[in-house]
Ligand SMILES: [Fe+2]
């Protein structure tokens with residue numbers, strides 16, 4: 001297996017030999033100006049001229065794939081990078097299990113495959129749009145740099161999907177690539193395709209929760225597409241996962257530092273009860289119960305991204321060999337699932353019950369369960385921070401029936417512990433479970449920008465180490481005058 005180096009001689013850095021693929025190179029080059037227009041229009045507002053200390057992918061070698069340097073975001077080298085080809089790779093699941101992986105789109109699955117690529121592609125620019133106002137209220141230059149890093153990489157992920165569309169799907173692929181630059185997050189007429197990507201990201205706690213919960217959905221989707229029998233999609237997603245790890249880091253440590261600061265401030269002020277919300281807020285930090293509400297919101301919105309618990313669509317993409325399970329190749333079974341079952345929580349006669357469904361139609365459910373387990377491990381680490389400082393509080397994931405818009409529970413109201421309640425109870429109590437507008441206003445009141453190197457807003461603790469091992473007072477962003 002050879003590691004291809006990245007060709008920086010073309011306008012578009014790549015390891016897919018674009019110079020010899022004239023037609024695709026031309027398609028990408030004609031898409032590029034529209035992308036830059038979109039970036040200037042919908043990317044980070046007010047920071048297009050700032051010099052940002054960013055990492056850029058320079059190889060797909062796991063031991064040294066990125067280099068760090070100051071760059072103005074519109075000049076970032078967005079490139080096309082695929083993980084190295086694994087010679088002899090076979091389709092790891094479904095009807096074609098064991099056949100050689102496809103290097104071209106199988107005709108019978110063309111529409112299904114294109115839709116998977118378009119849906120994934122649509123989420124990438126959406127999150128950039130959702131986060132475009134955050135720069136104005138960043139709690140530090142370190143955090144400012146992190147949101148921009150996430151943004152440019154989501155931009156690159158869009159490039160990755162556009163490459164697949166333009167190389168493998170001809171004219172309709174080019175049309176889809178153009179449409180990816182036309183939809184807008186939260187727009188009433190031309191919204192992004194999935195719900196959570198049309199929600200606002202109004203403050204930095206939302207951003208960190210979003211990168212923890214919603215980028216983690218992205219990670220799970222990429223993991224399942226990385227298993228695809230369509231090899232170019234698999235290789236593309238495998239490299240995207242390398243970048244995605246940083247997005248998880250930004251979310252988990254961002255929330256973790258917020259928790260730490262709150263607990264420390266409580267200790268310093270001698271406040272033992274996490275429920276003393278007014279006293280805690282008076283310290284200029286975000287109380288833990290409000291963070292729990294934010295967590296409830298972002299987790300439930302992200303669960304919706306997995307689609308219906310029982311889905312023939314999901315069964316079809318699995319059987320076709322296009323979208324697998326999390327860590328498919330490590331699972332010990334027949335990888336065809338024609339007779340297996342999987343337990344699914346469903347609404348049966350007004351009660352939440354565990355029902356065995358055919359494993360094939362429960363593919364979404366299984367991926368979502370793997371996601372929940374991954375989230376829980378993050379919560380455990382947050383709870384350790386609280387424990388260590390000695391505050392009696394514990395974050396929990398709400399029940400999967402709580403606050404759902406898609407799937408089994410969309411027509412009922414369930415509390416975070418999974419009790420079904422009527423409309424009146426929900427309306428009366430939901431402000432205990434989801435952020436209220438007053439909570440939002442309080443958080444917004446803390447969002448004051450801090451732009452002095454090495455300084456941090458009072459509601460968030462500094463990170464333990466710098467990016468690229470830089471010292472604490474490193475100027476991660478040189479803001480243009
Ligand atoms: Fe992404």
Ligand SMILES: [Fe+2]
Pocket residue numbers: 154215218244247
């Ligand atoms: Fe991401």
